[in-house]
Amino acid sequence: MIFKRNATPVKISLLFFLSLACTLPHGVAxxxxxxxxxxxxxxxILRDYCSDCHSQSNQEADINLDVEEISWTDRERTELWEKVLFNNQHGLMPPQDHDQPSPEERKVLSAWLDSxxxxxxKVGGTPPRRLNQAEYLKTLRELLYMHDYELPPGFPGDSEANGFDNSGEGLVMSASHMASYAQVAxxxxxxxxxxPKQSVPSKIQKGGVDDLVLSFSASAVKDGKLRLASKARDIMRSCTWPQQHQAxxxxxxxxxxxxxxxxxxxxDLPMTLEIRARQVSASERSVISNFRFLKxxxxxxxxxxxxxxxxxxxxGExxxxRWKNAEFDHNDLKATVKLMTEWFNEDRRxxxxWQQAVFPRGLKKRTPIQTLRGLNGWNVISEALNDPNLDMSEATMDSAETKELLRILSTVGGGTHNLGDALCHYYFNNGPSLQLHGYTIEGPFRLVDSDIDKKYKQIAKQIAGTEKGELSNEAYARNMLERFLPRAFRRPVDDTTTEAFLSIATEHWRQGHSxxxxxxxxxxxxLISPQFLYRSLRPGKLDDxxxxxxxxxxxxQGPPDRQLNDLAHAGKLTETEELQRQAMRLMPTSRDHPLVQNFTGQWLxxxxLRSIMPDPEFKFGEREIxxxxxxxxxxxxxxIKGNRPLRDFVDPDFMWTTPYFAEKIYQIKNMxxxxxxxxxxxxxRGSRHGGLLGMSAIMMTTANGVDTQPVLRGVWVMENILGMTTPEPPDDVPALTPDIRGTTTPREMLMAHTNETACASCHQHIDPLGFVLENFDPVGQWRESWPGTDRKINASVVLPDGSPINDVxxxxxxxxxxxxxxxxxLAEKLMVYGTGRKLNYAERKEIDSIVRHNHANDAGFRELILALIASDTFRTK
Amino acid sequence: MIPFIHSTLDRRKFLCGASGCVALPTLDIFAEDRSSDTQTSESPDRPKNFVAIGTYLGWHQKAFYPSQTGTDYEMPATLKPISEYRGDFTVFSGLDHRAGNGHNNWSNFLCGSQPGTYSFDQLLADHIGQHSRFASLQLTTGSGENRTGKGAMNFSKENIYLPMMRRPSVLYRQMFITNEDRIRTEYLLKSGRSSLDHVVKEAKRLNASLPVNDREKLDEYFHSVRSLESRMARQLTTLDAPVTDPGYQLPENDPITPNLQMEASVIMYDLIAIALDCGLTRVATLFLDGLGQVFTIDGRALSSGYHGLSHHGNDPAMIADLILLDTAHVECFAHFLQTLKQKKGANGKSLLDETIVLLGTGMGDASRHSNRDLPTLVAGGGFQHRGHVATANRPDTLLGDLYITIAQSLGLEIDAFSNAKRNMNEVIS
Known part of the structure; x- marks a missing residue:
């Protein structure tokens, strides 16, 4: 997401730390x-210290704190008071040049607001969550047993909210979404x-030998007949088929x-002609068993x-x-050698x-076998056969040339394919051969189901749990609905709903439709019903x-599987132990797991990455990405698998990489x-590489492929590592153009805009977190000096809490x-991803205590996930 | 605990970023009569169309604006490819919507001072598009993926973004439906439409059990169903008026990789011209996205990707490359103007005379993420064009003023758009 943050200084509200408290709560009881x-x-306290600026008559920032009462049902007011609490707790308000409350007074205000x-x-408040594109596709595939179904082109995407594309708030339903759902349905x-298939009139199509395909040396037309020679399973070496006909x-x-x-x-008699049905579009490289046997x-x-x-x-067929019982078979090497050994033995000429063709000037000067392929080869061989002065000196079964010839014939490329194709022409000219004169195809006389038709009939049966058979239309539909609706809606469905759906079909039939x-x-x-398209439709604690x-x-990213459904029906899933057991079962074990792919892809x-396109000078292409x-x-x-402590996200004792990548990017040479x-x-531990902040991918995503952007990296670390959001600049602050000409290093450029007082107060918080990563270039390679200069990078910074930091x-x-x-x-991000909502005061409090408990017990990441899943936050709508 | 807290403070910023939630419509909106097409049938002229084109990363202002005002100006570098049409367009400098800055506010281009709200094209489509096959067409080129949410360009009356089409082949299939499909389509539309009430009933039943906040979410659903219904109704009426496939030659593969943006733009311009000419739509927009794609122009790869160049930091070499890129966009645009000019109606007027073309952006200066002073150009539409109109000396003039003029010229009886409350008819008409 290269545009997620700007490359030039991001103007951030001076109170960006406030944003910790800026997450808007949904669940107001x-x-x-x-x-x-x-x-x-x-x-x-409010009157004494706040109402100078925030009163009815003087509403700084549209805020009035000079009030007698608070309506806790008003979402906006609740958010406001949550911020008041935060600012009070952290001494952010009143401004420093105003009278400050005493610590005791602050305590009184905080205690009351907190209570x-x-x-x-209250915990909860996920809005109805439309299935996002990936969830929708996976759900459809599972529901309809159509595992290779793809969405049509132009299917609308999803917008993200709260950092993820599965948030109820971001998953709006638009007219085009609805149109696409209707189209897919x-x-x-x-x-x-x-x-019903439109019956087409029966037609007669006749074909002669000229209407049949000649493929390699599989067939040849002689005396007005098409002759076949081989029974190879490779259809291009043995078969012929009509050029123009297609059912x-x-x-x-x-x-x-x-x-x-x-x-x-x-x-040789009888000769058997095997007839199979082939898709007209089938590859020439098909083998005979790919085609359906007919006769x-x-x-x-x-x-x-x-x-x-x-x-x-x-x-389409x-x-x-194919001549099924031909003597010769391209694909059977042993049989070919046997056939030719006997033949050579019987007929020395x-x-x-063959020796003359393959070794015209002895063993040392072998003719390239390629040139002896098919008709070419046959012409050379037959010329030799007709040569009265044919050299017979080596034509013994134990001569070196004979042995070499048989060896070549026993190889796939040289023998059976090239020389085999030449041999076919012997049969075409001399027999035995099976000849085709022509064919007639008449029909269709009666329409039947194709394999694809059968497949979908089978699926329809699976969906309804029964075949139509003797059932009345209505009985069948009722069967189908009773089975399918609970699957589509992911929960039991009451009779009223079933009957309502049934009436759609019965009404249609009543009007005379099929x-x-x-x-x-x-x-x-x-498939366009809200209960299918949305989840989170019932308030309160989630039921099974x-x-x-x-x-x-x-x-x-998909609907519950059978095991989950069975447990839900039995009312067992709401038991925490069972819930966590199921979570363990579904926990990622490989990197293609949807949680790994989608959560890391969006969190980090x-x-x-694929849209970044690094500067060619980095030699960092598709493979590296x-x-x-x-x-x-x-x-x-x-x-997850190793249940590692969470600090290992930052400073682990292991990493995953390839020997090539380790050497190129991380200068690790001994892999x-x-x-x-x-x-x-x-x-x-304590290496510059390893952990989230030492990975190429992270350094890439926080740069633009060409230059590093310390501000962007700083913002990224704040948002994704420390969990602080950086608000948008207010409308009334004009954009500044830092004039960076004349500066020669990024550090100087940064100084140029931190000298602007309007920027400095924010950038002094953001910039250190990005600047300390300057040793990583835009693809994450370590560097000591800035590109194009010999100026050494000095990445040392001081964090706003006063900590001096020398390097990564x-x-x-x-x-x-x-x-x-x-x-x-990380826990909050997982819960935003899992619940599809912004977290409120109560939920952040619950997560805070889970995380602290996890930390105090030195528990690992997997245990944290399990604890989060058992939380009220996760288990409430 | 938070690792560090600094008590730097600005009371003004208190509460910034806390935005109210968007109000969604109630169901009675559907009862509204939308047939407010004001064109009379006596006029031999075809009704006017509207096309808007916007670049995501702006236009380099200095190369887009002529140095002189009025009609006698020297053609600026970026606009050189359309020199020969100088009588057919007007360049405006100094206009904007006073919207917030930054990429996230880009959609101010058509939305006005409140990005992400009812956009100008949709306002027009709701008035003049209701009798065509497509109320409006939203197209894009150069995007890695479909832009959504705030990154989008077109927003319905309910502030819901509309996806854009980036595959010419998909657009073309929708424009020209075959005869065999017609009967089947009609059955599907009619049966589908009649059963929509059922899902609405189901949703209403659900709605009753939901907390108030959640009902907004289902209102989106109701609205979508109703839009689908009216779309079906429109399709049913247009099914009876088939349009002949002009047999436009599409390339074998859709040019959708960002690097093929110019190729894709030319095709999209062609398809817009065909759609307008065939009366398939009267409102179309084209979003020219900007990613990291590195373009090769005249055999030379530019010194940085599109986004990189837009952040030129006043570096002259980067600016030069950025202008080359902007000029390449205008070359495609020149092809569009030429196409529109060549297509003549029965009245002898060119399609350009019957189409108001707005070329602009939501970003004034990408290098500093400023959304002030948006480069804007209006072509065609039968306007008396005025060369270069600079409004810098009239600082209260808004881009919305120009939009009101455009809307009125299209027959809409409106006198306000977003934060604008007056038209610009005295400048251009």
Missing amino acids: NADSNPVLIPEGPRK QLTTHI SEVADLLYPQ KMSGVYRITVEGSVFKPRDG DLDFSSQSGQSQTFEAELYE TLSF WLAA FNEGMHLLMRNI HDLAARLSYFFT DTRG SVAKAEVELFFTDM KGRRDKLQRITIP IDLKKWLVRNEVVFSKN
């Missing part, structure tokens, strides 16, 4: 005692409940083939005979012909001719079914193994000391 009178103690917020703000209904409709066709035998020897026809007549049979051809049309309409309706859905979408912005992304995902997966193999290596290693140490801050940030 409908308390009975509202509004609440402010007791005299807090009231006096009020705790009383009035119609598409899948077409597959399940197709229109327009799946149906029964009457097929007539006229054929004959050419120069059969003893035992074997035996031929014995030399003058020709017609044989007729009926078979089903599916839409035509016939394929035949042997001498069975399939009624079912089609029903399916179209179910809603909890199953929340858990399932959190881990898999690695989704946007894939490795960088994989490193993050493997690392995150390992943190073993294949250069592109991702592997886990042990590193000393110091920063890591500082973060490890403040592990709880990082953990809370």
Whole structure:
């Protein structure tokens, strides 16, 4: 997400630390005692210290704190008072040049506000959550057993809110979303409940030998007949098929083939013509078993005979012909060698001719086998056969040339393919061969289902739990609804709902529409119904079914599987132990797990890596970007699998990388193994590499591919590592153009705008966090000096809490000391992702206590996730 | 605990960023009569169209604005490709919506002072687009993915962003439906439309059990269903008036990679011209996105990606490359003007005369993320064009004033748009 933050100085509200408290709460309880009178103690403090600026008559920043009572049902007022509490706790208000309350007074105000917020703000408040694009697709596939279904092009995407694309707030429903849902619903209904096939008039199509495909040396036309020679399974070496014919409709066709035998020897009869159905679009590289068998026809007549049979051809199919019991088989090396050994033994002239073709000037001067392929090879061999002066000197079975010739024939490329194709022409000219004279295809006489039709019929049956059979339309639809609606809506469905849906179909049938049309309409309706498209539709504590859905979408982006559904039905999932057992079952074990992909991709912005396009000078292309992304995902997966302490996100003793990448990016030279193999290596703690702040992907996503942007990195660290949001600049602050000409290092450029007093007060907080990472270039390679200069990078900074930080290693140490801050940030982000809402006062309090408990017990990341899943925050709408 | 707290303080910033939630419409909006097309059938002229084109990363102002005002000006570098149409357009400098700065406020281009709200194109479409196959077309080129949310350009009356199409082939398929599809489409539309009431009923039942805040969310759903319904109704009426496929040759693959932005733009311009000419729509927008794509112009790869160049920091070499890029956009635009000019209606007027083309952006100066002074150009539309109109000396003039003039010229009876309360008819009409 390169545009998420600006490259030039981001103007940030001076009170950006306030933003910790700026997360807007949703769940405000409908308390009975509202509004609440402010007791005299807090009231006096507010009057004495706040109302100079924030009163009815003087509403600085549109804020009036000179009030008698607070309505805790008013969301905006609640947010305001939460900020008042925060500012009071941290001494951020009143401004320093105003009278300050005493510590005791601050305590009184804080205590009262905290008790009020705790009383009035309840956990929960996720708005109805539309399935996002990925969830929708996965849900459809599971629901309809269509695992290869793809959304149509132009399907609208989702907007993000609170940093994730699965937040209820961001998942708006627009007219185009609805139009696309309707389109998809119609598409899948077409597959399940197709229109009746329009019967096409039966047609007769005749074809002669010229209408048949000649492929390599699989066939040849001689004396007006098409001759076949090999029974190879590679269809391009053995088969022929009509060039023009294609079944327009799946149906029964009457097929007539006229054929004959050419120069059969003893035992060759009958010759069997095998007929299969091939997709016209099938690859030439298909093998015979890819095609559906239709019929074997035996031929014995030399003058020709017609044989007729009926078979089903599916839409898009035509016939394929093969001589099934031919003597020669390209694909059978042993049989080929045996055949040729016997043949050479019987006919030494035949042997001498092959020797002449392959070794025209002895063993040392072998003709390139390629040139002897097919008809070319056959011409050379037959010329030798007809040569009265053919050299017979080597034509013994034990000569070196014979042995070499048989060896070549026993190889795939040289022997059976090249020379084999030449051998075919012997058969074409001399027999034995099976000959085709022509074919007639007539039909369709009766329409039938293709394999694809059958597949979707099977799915329709699976969805309804029954076949239509003798059932009435209504009985079938009721069956289908009772089975399908609970799956589509992810919970039991009451009779009223079922009947209401049923009436859609029955009404349609009453109007004279067909069975399939009624079912089609029903399916179209179910798939645009709000209960299918949304989750989080029932207020309060999640019941078993809603909890199953929340858990399932959190881990898999898809609907609950059978095990979760069974537990939900049994009412077991709301038992914390079972819930956590299921969470353990669904926990990521590999990096392609949806939670790993989607959570890290959005939390750490690695989704946007592919659009960054680093400057060519870094030699950092597709391959490197894939490795960088994989490193993050493997690392995150390992943190879960290994239940690592959360500080390992910052300063671990391991990392994932490839030997190539380790050397190029991290200057780690001693890795073993294949250069592109991702592997886990042990590193000393306190290294500059390893951990989130030492990874190429993170340094990339916080730069623009060309230059580093310390401000951007600073903002990124604040938001994603420390969990502080940086508010948008207010409208009334004009944009500043820092004139950076004349500065030669990024540090000087930064100084140029921190000299602007309007920027300085914020940038002194942000810039150190980004500046200390200046040793990482835009793709995360370590550097000592700035590009294009010999000026050494001095990355030392002082954090606003006074901590001197020399480099990234110091920063890591500082973060490890403040592990709880990082953990809370990660825990909150996981819960925003899991619940689809902003967290409110009560929820942040709960998470805070979970994180502290986890920290105090030295528990790991997986335990933290399990504790979060058991929390009220996760288990409440 | 928070690791560090600094008590730097500014009371003015207290509460900044806490924005109110967006009010969503109630259902009775659907009862509203939308047929307010004011064109009379006596006029031999075709009704006027509107096209807006916006670049995400702005236009380098100094190369976009002529140094002189009035009609006798020297063509600035960026606009050189459209020199030959100088009588057909007016350049405006100094206009903006007084919206917030930064990329997040880009959509002020068509939304006015409140980014992410009812955009000008949709306002027009709601008035003049209701009788065409497409009330409006939203297209984009050069984007890595569909822009959504705040990054979008077009917002419905309910402040919901509209996705943009980036595949020409998809657009084309929607523009020209085949005869065989017609009967089936009609059945699907009619049956689908009649059963929509059912899902609305279901949603209402759900709604009753939801907290008040959540009902806003389902209001989005109601609205979407109703829009789908009216879209179906419109499709049903246009099904009876088929349009002949002009057989435009699309490339085998859609040029959707950001580097092929110029190629894609030319095709999108062509398709817009066809859509207008065939009466498929009267309102179209084209969003020219800007990512990190490095363009090669005249055989040379530019010194940085598009986004990198836009942050030129006053570096002359980077500015030069940025101008080359802006000029390449205008070359595509020149092709569009040429196409519109060549297409003549039965009345002999060119499509350009019947189409108001707005070329602009929501970002005044990307290098400093300023949304003041948005480079703006209006072409065609039968206006008496005025060369370069500089409004710097009249600081109270808003870009919205120009939009009101455009809207009135399209037959809308409005006298306010966003923060603007007057028209600019005395400057251009």
